[in-house]
Amino acid sequence: MTEFELIARYFSRPCPDDAVLLAGGDDCAVLRVPTGEALLVSTDVLVSDRHFPANTAPFDVGYKALAVNLSDLAAMGAKPLGVTLGLALPDIQPEWLNEFARGFYSLAAAHRVCLVGGDTVKSPVLSLSVTVLGSALPTQILKRSGAVVGDLIAVTGTVGDAGFGLRAVLSPKTIPTALARHEITYLHDRLNRPTPRLAEGQKLAQFAHAALDVSDGLLQDLTHILTASGVGAEISLIDVPLSPAAQTWITAEPRAALLPLSAGDDYELLFTVRAEDWPRIDFKATVIGRISAEPGLRVRDAQGHIVPMPAQGFDHFAAQTPPR
Amino acid sequence: MTEFELIARYFSRPCPDDAVLLAGGDDCAVLRVPTGEALLVSTDVLVSDRHFPANTAPFDVGYKALAVNLSDLAAMGAKPLGVTLGLALPDIQPEWLNEFARGFYSLAAAHRVCLVGGDTVKSPVLSLSVTVLGSALPTQILKRSGAVVGDLIAVTGTVGDAGFGLRAVLSPKTIPTALARHEITYLHDRLNRPTPRLAEGQKLAQFAHAALDVSDGLLQDLTHILTASGVGAEISLIDVPLSPAAQTWITAEPRAALLPLSAGDDYELLFTVRAEDWPRIDFKATVIGRISAEPGLRVRDAQGHIVPMPAQGFDHFAAQTPPR
Helix, strand or coil, X not given: CCHHHHHHHXXXXXCCCCCEEEXXXXXXXXXXXXXXXXXXXXXXXXXXXXXXXXXXXXXXXXXXXXXXXXXXXXXXCCEEEEEEEXXXXXXXXXXXXXHHHHHHHHHHHHCCCXXXXXXXEECCCCEEEEEEEEEECHHHCCCCCCCCCCCEEEEECCCCHHHHHHHHHHCHHHCCCCCCHHHXXXXXXXXXXXXXXXXXXHHHXXXXXXXXXXXXXXXXXXXXXXXXXXXXXXXXXXXXXXXXXXXXXXXXXXXXXXXXXXXXXXXXXXXXXXXXXXXHCXXXXXXXXXXXXXXXXXXXXXXXXXXXXXXCCCCCCCCCCCCC | CCHXXXXXXXXXXXXXXXXXXXXXXXXXXXXXXXCCCEEEEEEEEEEECCCECCCCCHHHHHHHHHHHHHHHHHHHCCEEEEEEEEEEECXXXXXXXXXXXXXXXXXXXXXXXXXXXXXXXXXXXXXXXXXXXXXXXXXXXXXXXXCCCCCEEEEECCCCHHHHHHHHHHCHHHCCCCCCHHHHHHHHHHHHCCCCCHHHHHHHCCCCCEEEXXXXXXXXXXXXXXXXXXXXXXXXXXXXXXXXXXXXXXXXCHHHHHHHHHCCCCCCEEEEECHHHHHHCCCCEEEEEEEECCCCEEEECCCCCECCCCCCCCCCXXXXXXXX
């Protein structure tokens, strides 16, 4: 199969979006950005055995590659315009490609975003490079740098699930026996099929001060907001929202209680808002702390004591064990 | 060095472009697309030892990664708006990164295009994924599909140089002794530092019917225009523009005469125009043939005989020897 045949077979679904003037088959894709809106762009690279276990189901690889990129648009309050995919493959396995494309397109269709272009090349290592394009009113773009002293700090959904899901995949023997099978499935799904919080981000863009998506770990990502905004923060460990599955795990293994602070890959939105704007939030979100003038980040336990910081999130070049 | 330190050290040069509202440091970059213009986007992936020899100078790797992408904008007549870089690295070699960044930024500065975002990850194999963003008036976008019977077929610059340059790198012993040292250097440079024909593309967008950039090989790329436009073509081998270095090589090794038809990587613009528009061209370009109603592509030699087609361009998944 040639590169052209591969693209024709797996990556040429019709695009019903009339903002996409030309997709595929030429040197560039051509899109229309809504009048008055700015263009947003983000690129993420995922490498097999590094960003996802090599035995991850191809459906999930395709799903997640798009999800983590859409999440970057969500974090700034943008609407998706289109996506390009750079696919580096060791070889052509029709079944793998079919499932990969199915996963990718299932999430794309759910958010009405078209695959508008890309590149497919041979490489010894499977890797994916996804670039998402989006748009937003320039006055409604959620940056990391807008947090203000006194702001509530909140997060959508629950955190830590992807971290427990990764542990469940990498070290299945360490899964506490208290976890029901559906809870393990839930944690796997949270790892492999994260939900880009696009609607939430677009709503937050109307009034929130700062936001990002939790990809490196709650504490590390909050630190990015604090650094960009020149403020500090205090958060309360017991307020960090956990799923029933994560709660079951922590009850069975109390020393895992800090994992939700440092594990990445949840792709929930972490944001700051004025307290008086909190009632405007019409989706699941939980206040976990406050922005302070005092620099640094303090985590308090149920008794109000400062919790020593765990090792922070995942850094690709740090001397720590990567996921395998 | 962490990923953040790496980006800060090598990939955080200031952006003087006021169309770039936000570059780096947040979840997305934010750009302004000129009012009334469409957005153009293209992604290319380059893998070490596949798209460039593994011993290619890092300056050239950086230069070429950007050049081949800017060339896609040139081929559609667009102006560059910004670029994102996905960099997958086996390890951190400061000298390599420094030179890579120097090559990348030297071409970026020449075309006033800013690196607005990207991702840096660890991978067993060096690979680069570049996404360029550009803009153009929707009525002045050069597609592959507009060729009309009777059009002149022309190409900018000279073709075959990159192909000879690759042979010079891969099999230095086969370089004819007739080639002067500066000619060999010239061929290497054409391989490693292709020139994106941005000004030429923007000019052509005003009147040309169809265009693309020669990346897979002259014949294969011309076939893309013919297929997209539903026409045929006849080209004249002796009219194909060659550099003095390529001419010297072919004189010394006559059986290499067809290499300029099938070698890729020249990144010259191949285009079709009405004969009456030819005088509007104010840059180096050479007519090599005509669009015909008869389907297919015929190449004629100096005596007017049909030349049997050589094996066509480079396909990443075809069963042929990749560059090493």
